[in-house]
Amino acid sequence: LTTFPCMTLPYLNKLNLRNNIITYFPWICLKRIPKLVELDLSQNQLSCVNLFPVKSFVPRLLVLNISYNSVRTLTLCDIGIDLTGGNAVPYDAMIWGNPFHCDCNISWAAANALDTERCRHGHSPSQGCKDFFGRLSMA
Numbered sequence: 001l002t003t004f005p006c007m008t009l010p011y012l013n014k015l016n017l018r019n020n021i022i023t024y025f026p027w028i029c030l031k032r033i034p035k036l037v038e039l040d041l042s043q044n045q046l047s048c049v050n051l052f053p054v055k056s057f058v059p060r061l062l063v064l065n066i067s068y069n070s071v072r073t074l075t076l077c078d079i080g081i082d083l084t085g086g087n088a089v090p091y092d093a094m095i096w097g098n099p100f101h102c103d104c105n106i107s108w109a110a111a112n113a114l115d116t117e118r119c120r121h122g123h124s125p126s127q128g129c130k131d132f133f134g135r136l137s138m139a
Contacts, residue, residue: 008032013060016040023047031057038063042094045070055080061091068097073105 001020006029009015013035017025022044030036030051036058046069055061064079079093100106 004029006032011035013037014040017044018065019043021045027051027054030054034058034060036061038065040065041069042067042097043069047071049074049078051080052077063092063094065094066098067094071095071098072101073103074098074100074109075105076108 003024006026018040027050037060042065
């Protein structure tokens with residue numbers, strides 16, 4: 001597969017498109033998959049992620065895997081995370097293995113990694129780590 005055909009799949013809860021050569025994913029098509037819980041786009045050739053405009057249409061989404069693609073920059077907004085106080089449901093976003101360019105758009109991931117390491121090594125109070133992981137779940 002090089003792309004995903006936009007179709008209505010009202011009962012689909014898991015979409016595994018791993019290990020293809022997808023260069024473009026029509027994110028707007030997720031509006032037609034309202035019960036989606038897990039989306040695996042890992043090991044493709046995606047360079048762009050744009051989940052924010054459609055995240056509210058897939059309220060059950062718990063797992064987004066975009067690891068090992070060609071994504072060079074990524075904002076929290078790109079992966080559908082709204083930290084402005086909206087009704088965002090935490091979910092796991094797997095992003096490793098991408099050739100990220102170190103810029104301000106990806107700085108949240110570096111901060112997340114540092115906080116995770118601090119928690120793992122006991123440098124933060126356990127309640128602080130619990131609050132951090134309860135607020136945003138990222139793999």
